[in-house]
Amino acid sequence: MLVDAHAHLDMPQFDPDREDVLLRARDAGVELVITIGMGNPREDSIEKSLLIAEKHDFVYAGIGVHPHDASLADESYWKKMESWSKHPKVVLWGEIGLDYYYKRSPLDVQQEVFSRQLRMAQSLNLPVTIHCRDAWKDLMEILKLEWKSGNRGGILHSFTGTETQAQEAIAMGFLISFSGMVTFKNAENLRRVVHSLDQGDILVETDSPFLAPEPWRGRRNEPAFVVNVARSVAQVKNESFEELGSSTTRNFRRLIRLQ
DSSP, rough: OEEEEEEOOGGGGTTTTHHHHHHHHHHTTTTEEEEEEETTSSOOOHHHHHHHHHHHHTEEEEEOOOOGTTTTOHHEEEEEEEEHHHSSSSSEEEEEEEETTSSSSSSSHHHHHHHHHHHHHHHTOOOOEEESOHHHHHHHHHHHHOTHHHHOOEEEEEESSSSHHHHOOOOOTTEEEGGGGGGGGHHHHHHHHHSSSSGGGEEEEOOSSOOTTTTTTTTTOGGHHHHHHHHHHHHHHHHHHHHHHHHHHHHHHHTTOOO
């Protein structure tokens, strides 16, 4: 059995066949899917994500303001976020973080909103799932300042960094999650990172509908395809698919305290 640690089931790409997508995930052996609600006051991503999680017992939710949307949240929206965070199917705060590639929100605003959400997650006793693109130095500085010892830990989602960066995050209590990019032919550097990590530090995800793994690269991604991600990671680790599925599922369940 597998966990898809990061998907966006609320997105319109799934509107025509969302139920079939989830049936295919179950048929493929996916026992848990985490759908990430994007905190954007101009959209209803979180509301839709919570409805999907309520409808399906194997779907749980994460909620957070993405760095792209950091400049949009006002105080009334933060109050909504805190209320949504208490929903029984919410198990993660995120995705949150920094994105210096697109810079859709000013960098100082991204940093302020990231820090605020780290504090909120700790006050609510929730682990976090983190997006980081071209911002590693600032992200780690903020984590060292805001993410206190004894916290619930978290995930570096769709990891694309170096072995050194992965180990730095692991030392702070984070799991490293790999998406379909690990299957790409030009991803040898990423596979070297996978090879270097201990079994207990790894998760797998789809980030669907984005980043479909080989052989579906370029098409809409979906949670069932996490099987391909897991097979690629298992091959790199010289483990059986079953061993990899068991360890990543155990890692995720431990993180969210789900027996």
